[in-house]
Structure formats: C-alpha cells, structure tokens
Amino acid sequence: MTAFTIIYFAFLITASCAAAFYKYKSALLLLFTLLCVSLLAGLLGGSGVLVNIAIGFGLLAAAGGISYAFRESMVQILPGEGAKLMRTAPLTAAFGLLVIITYVIAAVFAPVIAPFGEAEVVGASFAPADDVMILGGDQLGRDMFSRLIYGARNTVGIAMMTTAIAFTIGTIAGLVAASAGGWVDQVLGRIVDTLMAIPQLIFALLLLTIVGTSVVNLTLVIALLYSPLIFRLARAVAGNIVVMDYIEAARLRGEKTWYIIAREVLPNITAPLAAEFGLRFCFVFLAISALSFLGLGIQPPTADWGSMVRENATLISFGEITPLIPAAAIALLTVAVNFVVDWMLHISSGLKE
Known part of the structure; x- marks a missing residue:
C-alpha cells in the first residue's frame, strides 16, 4: 500500500468523522459514499484509480469553493433584491452564472484575450503544448x-x-x-x-x-x-x-x-x-x-x-x-x-x- 493510499483514506475517514460530529448530514453522506466507492475502486484498480478519483473530487471541491466565493462576492456587489436573490441561490446556480459570465467575457473580448489571430498559423501541424501555445496546435498549426x-x-x-x-x-x-x-x-x-x-x-x-x-x-x-x-x-x-x-x-x-x-x-x-x-x-x-x-x-x-x-x-x-x-x-x-x-x-x- 502506497503512502498516497494511506493518506487518502486517512483523510476521508477523518473528514467523515468530523462531518458526523458536527452533524453535517449532506457532507457525511457525500464523504461516506466517496469512501465506499474509493475502497471498491482501490481493490479493483489499485492506487492509480484512487489518484483519478482524488483529482476528480479535488476539482469538484475547487468548483464548489470558487462558486461559494463568487456567490458571496455578488451578494456584496449587487444592490437590494439582487443581493437577496444571490444569497439564497444554490452553489450550482452560482457555478452556472460564473461559467456563463466567463464565456460572455471570452466572447466579447476575444481579440484581447487570445494571444494569436483566429486563423493565424503559428506552429507546426499538431504541435504539442509549450510556452507559446499552451494547448498546442491544430491540424494546420493554429493555436x-x-x-x-x-x-x-x-x-x-x-x-x-x-x-x-x-x-x-x-x-x-x-x-x-x-x-x-x-x-x-x-x-x-x-x-x-x-x-x-x-x-x-x-x-x-x-x-x-x-x-x-x-x-x-x-x-x-x-x-x-x-x-x-x-x-x-x-x-x-x-x-x-x-x-x-x-x-x-x-x-x-x-x-x-x-x-x-x-x-x-x-x-x-x-x-x-x-x-x-x-x-x-x-x-x-x-x-x-x-x-x-x-x-x-x-x-x-x-x-x-x-x-x-x-x-x-x-x-x-x-x-x-x-x-x-x-x-x-x-x-x-x-x-x-x-x-x-x-x-x-x-x-x-x-x-x-
């Protein structure tokens, strides 16, 4: 058993116990479900599968944290009814609003944000990601x-x-x-x-x-x-x-x-x-x-x-x-x-x- 596996399960067990002690039923259910799934996946697929599960869970936790921060920011920025509405919004709605706003900003300010032109050829065909093209190139060498x-x-x-x-x-x-x-x-x-x-x-x-x-x-x-x-x-x-x-x-x-x-x-x-x-x-x-x-x-x-x-x-x-x-x-x-x-x-x- 690798050190990652020990730390991973120790974290889940500790977090589950903390959620049970403070009577956070939703968090306890989520953590206990994740613990059972991780145990079964670890037995069948080894530590590699646990790494993928941990990454996925980490991304979900990060999305939840960012959504919470965005919602609280909107509560402070928006006046009156807008602040009241955002205060009662679920985290899923806050996450959706954040994504939509991000897409709108990208669409409106595309020429400013994009490092290269829409059809500009800047590298080799299917070039790998590097410091110039952070996601690599397409079939024509465009960013x-x-x-x-x-x-x-x-x-x-x-x-x-x-x-x-x-x-x-x-x-x-x-x-x-x-x-x-x-x-x-x-x-x-x-x-x-x-x-x-x-x-x-x-x-x-x-x-x-x-x-x-x-x-x-x-x-x-x-x-x-x-x-x-x-x-x-x-x-x-x-x-x-x-x-x-x-x-x-x-x-x-x-x-x-x-x-x-x-x-x-x-x-x-x-x-x-x-x-x-x-x-x-x-x-x-x-x-x-x-x-x-x-x-x-x-x-x-x-x-x-x-x-x-x-x-x-x-x-x-x-x-x-x-x-x-x-x-x-x-x-x-x-x-x-x-x-x-x-x-x-x-x-x-x-x-x-």
Missing part, C-alpha cells in the same frame, strides 16, 4: 487556445442569435394562436405539427444542403426548426391566461388583440418563457455544434467548437486529449445553463427550500 476563445464568440453568439429569432417567431405565433383562436389557431397548429413530424437533424441537413452553409442560412434554418417547440409552449401557457376574467374585461372594453397580447397576456407568461429560453439555447447550441462537426455548420476558417472536434479527431488515436477540449467547453456551458435554468424554474414556481 488551439486562441481558436477556443474565438469559438466562444462564434458558437455561443450564433446560438444566442438563433435562439432569439426562434423565440420571437414561436412566441408571437403562439400568442396569436391562443388569443385569436378559431381558424387561425387551427392553421398555425397544423403547420407546427407538420414541422415537428420531421426529424430535426435530418431536416436541417437537407435544408442546409439545398440553401448552402452560410451563417445566415444556418441561423434561419435552426430557428425555423426550433420555433414550433416554442410555439407549443407559448400557446399552452397563453391558453390558460386568455380565459381569465380580466382578459374578457379587456375585450369588453374594446381593446384590440395586439394590446391584449402585449399588455395582458405576455407579462403573465414571462417566467416560463424565460426558463424555456435557457433550455432551448442549450439544444440550439448543441445542434449547431453537431452540424459543424458534420461539416454543414459554421465553415472554416471561422473557429467553432464542433468543427474543432472534427478537425483534431485524429489525435484521439494517439492518446491526445486535444479534441476533448472543445467538447468539454460545449459540455461545460450546457451544464452551466441548465443549472441556472433549474434555479429560475425554482424561483418562478414559488417553491421554498
């Missing part, structure tokens, strides 16, 4: 770190714009269908049913093959494919509002349909739509990355995380983790957005801890 930073601007920016367009189309159509009813609702509903009956990825590949793979076409095609889902949500939540007495009173006053939609219906469905925006952004973001991986998304030399995975996939055969870096960036943002969306849903539902 992976610089392209990762620019990829935040391109991938996330296009996904955000696409989601906004899809939400505008879907929300307006859903509100009109719920407010007008009758044949308008039937026509819009049947169009949406037709679009939803076609598999999205196959339909996107077909449309992009026909119209071309420019950024504008990509944005419009993905927005068209995801707007029916938003239509269904907007129509459902607005349908519960338009039957209320105050909506009927507005109609009896002679208010027009667009006034009722803008002043009476829309303010009362903002919370579920805001939560759906976060979830739909994740799906749009993943769809654009998948299309780029297949070669029909954002085109070279524009940096994009999906295409970066495809361009460097050869290195996986040699045990290199370079293709996993942009994939990890995609996964991290998706998880972060879902953490924030879960928090928003909890707040909008009125539930208490």
